[in-house]
Amino acid sequence: MEIFILPSEEAIGKAIADRIEEVFTARPQANLGVATGSSPLPTYRELIARVAAGRLSFKDSHFFMLDEYVGIAEDHPERYHNVIHTEIASQVDVKPENVHGPEGNAEDLQVAVKEYDQLIKDKGGVALQILGIGSDGHIAFNEPGGSLVSRTHVDTLTKQTRVDNARFFDDDLSKVPTHCVTQGLGTIMDAEELCLVATGANKAEAVAQMVEGAISAMWPATIMQMHPNAKVFLDEAAASKLKLIDYYREMQAAESH
Incomplete structure (x- = not known):
C-alpha cells in the first residue's frame, strides 16, 4: 500500500x-x-468544483455505490441512494441513470445482490474506488468475521457499526437499520485502484491493523494488503499508531520529488 499522511481533510x-x-x-x-x-x-x-470549472467530466461514466441499508424508506434522507444523490451525483454531470447501488428493498435480495455484481462487470468494472474505514476495521459494510473473498451480499450490522451510525x-440506536446490502470484499478488490480515507484518532487502531497487521477476517480492511494498487490517505491522528510512520513519511517525500 502507498501511505500518504496529510495535514488536513481538505x-x-x-x-x-x-x-x-x-x-x-x-x-x-x-x-x-x-x-x-x-x-x-x-x-x-x-470533484464538484472541478466539474463546474470544466476540468473534469463524468458524463460518460457510471457511479457504483458500496452499500445500502435493508428496509429503509425510499425517501429517507439516510438511504444511501439519497445521500449519494445529495452529496455528489446531483452536483456533477453524471447521468442519473448511470448512478447505481445495491438495492436494499428488493423483493428478492439474494437475486438482487447477484445482479448488482453482474452489473458492475457488464459496465466495465470500477476504475477507482473511494473507501472509508470503520473503527472496527470494516470497509463498506463488511463486518469483522466475514469472508475475505465475499461478493455483494446481505449482512447483519454489528452493534458497533450501528452505534457509530446512530448520529445520522x-x-x-433503535432507528438504525439492523441489516444491509454491501459489496463484498472480493467485489471491492476487483476495482483497479483503491483510495481509502481515514481521519481522526478513533480510526488509528483500525489503520494500524490494516497497514501493518496480519491479514485477518477480524480486521476486514487488511485484505487491501493484497491489492496491487491501493492508496491510503491519512491525517496525523489516524496515522498516530503506525509503527513505521517515519518510513512512510520518507516514501511520501521521495514520491513528491
Whole structure:
C-alpha cells in the first residue's frame, strides 16, 4: 500500500481528487466507486468544483455505490441512494441513470445482490474506488468475521457499526437499520485502484491493523494488503499508531520529488 499522511481533510480531498482527475481525463468512460459517510465529503467538494470549472467530466461514466441499508424508506434522507444523490451525483454531470447501488428493498435480495455484481462487470468494472474505514476495521459494510473473498451480499450490522451510525438517526440506536446490502470484499478488490480515507484518532487502531497487521477476517480492511494498487490517505491522528510512520513519511517525500 502507498501511505500518504496529510495535514488536513481538505488536503486529503484534494489529493484524491487529483488522482481521480488524472484517471478520468485519460479515460473519460471509466467508472467511479463512491462511498457514503463523512470521509469522502472533502473529495466530493473538490470533484464538484472541478466539474463546474470544466476540468473534469463524468458524463460518460457510471457511479457504483458500496452499500445500502435493508428496509429503509425510499425517501429517507439516510438511504444511501439519497445521500449519494445529495452529496455528489446531483452536483456533477453524471447521468442519473448511470448512478447505481445495491438495492436494499428488493423483493428478492439474494437475486438482487447477484445482479448488482453482474452489473458492475457488464459496465466495465470500477476504475477507482473511494473507501472509508470503520473503527472496527470494516470497509463498506463488511463486518469483522466475514469472508475475505465475499461478493455483494446481505449482512447483519454489528452493534458497533450501528452505534457509530446512530448520529445520522437522531442519536437513536433503535432507528438504525439492523441489516444491509454491501459489496463484498472480493467485489471491492476487483476495482483497479483503491483510495481509502481515514481521519481522526478513533480510526488509528483500525489503520494500524490494516497497514501493518496480519491479514485477518477480524480486521476486514487488511485484505487491501493484497491489492496491487491501493492508496491510503491519512491525517496525523489516524496515522498516530503506525509503527513505521517515519518510513512512510520518507516514501511520501521521495514520491513528491
